[in-house]
Amino acid sequence: MSNTFGHLLRVTTFGESHGPAIGCVIDGCPPGIAVAPEDFRADLARRATGRSRWTSQRHEQDAVEVLSGVYEGRTTGTPLALLIRNTDQRPKDYGDIAGTFRPGHADYAYWQKYGIRDPRGGGRASARETTMRVAAAVIARKWLAEQHGIRVRGHLAQLGALVPGAFDWDAVEGNPFSWPDAGMVGEVETYVNALRKAGDSVGARVDVVAEGVPPGWGEPVYGKLDGELAAALMSINAVKGVEIGDGFAAVAQRGSEHRDEITPEGFLSNHAGGILGGISSGQAIRASIALKPASSILVPGRSVDLAGAPVEVVTKGRHDPCVGIRAVPIAEAMVALVLMDHALRHRAQCGDVGMVEPRIPPAAP
Amino acid sequence: MSNTFGHLLRVTTFGESHGPAIGCVIDGCPPGIAVAPEDFRADLARRATGRSRWTSQRHEQDAVEVLSGVYEGRTTGTPLALLIRNTDQRPKDYGDIAGTFRPGHADYAYWQKYGIRDPRGGGRASARETTMRVAAAVIARKWLAEQHGIRVRGHLAQLGALVPGAFDWDAVEGNPFSWPDAGMVGEVETYVNALRKAGDSVGARVDVVAEGVPPGWGEPVYGKLDGELAAALMSINAVKGVEIGDGFAAVAQRGSEHRDEITPEGFLSNHAGGILGGISSGQAIRASIALKPASSILVPGRSVDLAGAPVEVVTKGRHDPCVGIRAVPIAEAMVALVLMDHALRHRAQCGDVGMVEPRIPPAAP
Amino acid sequence: MSNTFGHLLRVTTFGESHGPAIGCVIDGCPPGIAVAPEDFRADLARRATGRSRWTSQRHEQDAVEVLSGVYEGRTTGTPLALLIRNTDQRPKDYGDIAGTFRPGHADYAYWQKYGIRDPRGGGRASARETTMRVAAAVIARKWLAEQHGIRVRGHLAQLGALVPGAFDWDAVEGNPFSWPDAGMVGEVETYVNALRKAGDSVGARVDVVAEGVPPGWGEPVYGKLDGELAAALMSINAVKGVEIGDGFAAVAQRGSEHRDEITPEGFLSNHAGGILGGISSGQAIRASIALKPASSILVPGRSVDLAGAPVEVVTKGRHDPCVGIRAVPIAEAMVALVLMDHALRHRAQCGDVGMVEPRIPPAAP
């Protein structure tokens, strides 16, 4: 709990946004996985705050140092420790906020919990913490791909008022918004630019899909795969909602419409999002999250200071018009970590079970 | 994990839908809580499957036997074991399903996980398991009310196509649908009756509100209060989505609109649903869930049998036109269990922290 | 923690000595294990308090009811719940002790922890709780034997002043003291009878050996196999010491004497007790425990009552001259539970590792 994620593949993260460093310890990792420093670069770059003018202008190298757990390029089964030094500390940017509680931030909640808080850049509540989730998930993604042929990928599915009009995985890779409709990218740019000029922000919806997950993963009834995905995704900064499969759309559906019928050739639909009774069905796992609009904006807001007196808050410094843009690799990371944890848990309990027949193919697209 | 819920207040449930009994063990319970058998009756009656003609026609007495952990009417700090005998076992109702995989059910997923399944009434995947969640939460609700003045209550917020046109907590108590709009109850009845005649089902949305939660509960970053509420609520049978506060509506909001401004007199809104940075803010905690339509319907559906051959499935026997109707006390139960667990966790770590100022009142309604 | 034992094979016990029932929930159990009610009888009989005149004269049938988790004679992967009704409740025997703190018992400690205690027969602190450990371990022993050919067995190695002069596993089975020296059984009887007449008790030493454990089980550094065996064995009532291999005898040994040398034909000795660096070496695992003499004796002792006033305590009712006699199956049970838990944990993390060479045979006896 608290700063550790997972049951058998356990990731413990540490570090404040503007402290000396952030890092993580990955425990329970199977031995023999090939790991090289460059494995971390691509995913961390996707998440990096300074990757484009569409996200906040912080420039971190985010160079990962592997402190332990790897020998001659392979994991040994002992804990991996990853470390990233914070090279771009600018505490003066945040000097003002030490004395106030920013509306929509964790400032007041931390203050009430601990009676003390580290105000430098949001401290532990900053999205900088998610860097280590992405770094840790590099291991999980490699293992899932190598051992099970699983691919986990995501895309933006809504950005404020904008909804994609078309869907293409190739388009997702081709623009800085992970937007699946190539023809709308210009419109998205204009929209985000207008937000930036207005000093305001919007929310976003992100979809993640995991293909290749075999049936049988997940632990009923309190370790259900969807339950743990929900916890993992809701733990990402700014997330306010989680859906599996059709999610809230299922409220208005009929049972005769929602249930995914089965034929020997495969499932005929995937309303369930690949999970039934908390256990993977062999279909693609589909999860969606809602991210709230960032609260660090230039529009003034009312709040109180440490003495309880009213103040007006304007958050200067770096901002994201939409934090959802860089949430895509983070959401993918959390899904990958949950899946690998469950893969290990499944073989722990059910390693005695041989091949189970009949095996139903996933739905045709 | 698996069949245990919670970290410090730990509830372990057991039992199959049509086995000899269901039960739970509640560990970590503070000593000195007054507990009497009648404490369980009201909440279990609200959840009971046979409570009205609007839910499936199973008649269980659901008489809870307290096997341990209570001495002279008070909890002793040792584990409480609760037991309910299954008196209304009707395995013949389900004889057909042993040989097939019902679409939309956990049958196939269990089969692939374990290579064996208990087909009597859905076995462990049945919603009967949730009886023990409600029973265990009776303790949590009492403790939360007595120690902190917290009240947890919920209501139906959508039923298929129907959305309440008005809201009144008093109305919720006054009808078998936990429907908050007294003027619509006749319409809801007609709607559900039509579904029953059609042998079909619909989904539902349930809202839960916890009032009186003090600021400071929740453990960043992987034990966030919203993250654990998400896991708890997603673990309820048929749930496909979870929202905290505005949830998915936040996607289209502006930051200047969503962030809850603060004045010395209180918060000016509660878009966050009472949780910031994973920690309670002192405002009412608001969570919503989406329940899918039940898959046990009279409308025939395609599936395969244990040999993989195509079959047509019609689920005879008891059905719920909408499982959301009896999900309200279950959702309340999970929220109460999460809150009490976090209350204990908070005082474990932060019991050294005294009164923290300033304390901001929750928003006016 | 608290009333749950194990990480992947998790046993949660409940019930007070003279409450309505005791029981346990076994979670994480692999599916497909054949389980019949009679499987529990033999082991429970070995532990039973009324088995002979050498142990306390309580007559429980100890009939185990399996409430869940088994379908058509095989485990399903869902939690097994086991229940034993307390048919021989004699609270009047213990009426006196409700008002005093018996020296050497948990009375005062429970009182200080919880501010309340169940004084009926020691409540939760009674050795009756260990019945469920033995019952749960029946599953573990079956699985370890079937999947890995492992045998776990134990014997008394000292009883007060008496030390066996010879060792033979066949002798252990042939007498009610699990004494390995057949020629001394008469002497042991005389010794225990004298104790009973004196109304006093003595301590005991129990040795447990697990043969057939493959190398590689155990999780460094805080989940070491020996560390978890130590916790498991120390958690048995009255245990005050735990040794692995040579234990305290290693204090006076030389490194050149203690380290177990290796040849291609096998280890040349087993001072380590089959565990190196917290991981099994493939040799027999040897553990020993020290049990203190029972404090429930007829010899009067000084104590205080609930008001803090001095009293003289004489514990009437049933007594064990030596609780170590029936501790043998309990110690075996805890070793079996730890081993199975570690077997599951090992294959979770290291299931990708194939056959590892070279494999060194265990030592010749």
Next chain:
Amino acid sequence: MSNTFGHLLRVTTFGESHGPAIGCVIDGCPPGIAVAPEDFRADLARRATGRSRWTSQRHEQDAVEVLSGVYEGRTTGTPLALLIRNTDQRPKDYGDIAGTFRPGHADYAYWQKYGIRDPRGGGRASARETTMRVAAAVIARKWLAEQHGIRVRGHLAQLGALVPGAFDWDAVEGNPFSWPDAGMVGEVETYVNALRKAGDSVGARVDVVAEGVPPGWGEPVYGKLDGELAAALMSINAVKGVEIGDGFAAVAQRGSEHRDEITPEGFLSNHAGGILGGISSGQAIRASIALKPASSILVPGRSVDLAGAPVEVVTKGRHDPCVGIRAVPIAEAMVALVLMDHALRHRAQCGDVGMVEPRIPPAAP
């Protein structure tokens, strides 16, 4: 489990003996504890391998860097990460051992578990890992002292054949062996020097005492205070036995002798070692450990290489004639960590319980 210790105060350690660094993450720490870098120096110096010619000649500065969790000199409630760079890496010393399995070491067990091992200085199995236990316990010792007035200290109680003839805590501090008999220190020096010349080693016994622990800490039945102390102490490198109170001496005691009688003025003895039924009694907690003689010695020993062929092993490089000498602060550290974890667990569950009467004073010495 594995590399994390504790339930609420959770310490996760990482790092290999001759990798880039070792470190730990301390999660669950109460906020507001004053922490300065110099707090770590004294305890780490006591454990340091290069502290005297009596222990192995490795010279590490062991300078602890605090990477997170502290703001303006106080803990914030977020995880503390501590880092020590390995400045004295000498992998060439250990080049020989990469190809063989040293008898008495974890080499073979790691190889069988993971199919790979980091042979540099013993990798993760090295006692260097214990540095972080001592560092983490600095926090625990400060908190226990400040909040509860608890003092945890230890001493050598046997070294091979040598047993102290007198006992004085002041003597313990005054010599490099933590030897409690000032008059014997010369004899101990001579004994250890002779061992070093012989290239051999001996075992040791270490006693730890915790004074000031209030009654009521510990969680029956599987989270007993003695059970968790046993696990914590057995997890220290080279430990083969653990005793609480009289330990194995209780085997030969009578019940009338062992049970600690109670008077209003206090307990009359402390055979129990301050723990009854797994819960602290308010008396001093006494634990002892047996450490085996180090296996890294100059005396040649038989073993096999990676191909399974017989080899003769001589461990050159740095050695400890007795690893027990520097085990004293490590054992103290583990006791302190267990106590603080239980203090937090106790107030989580029993924070509702007020002052409990009667309170019995600990025994006069």
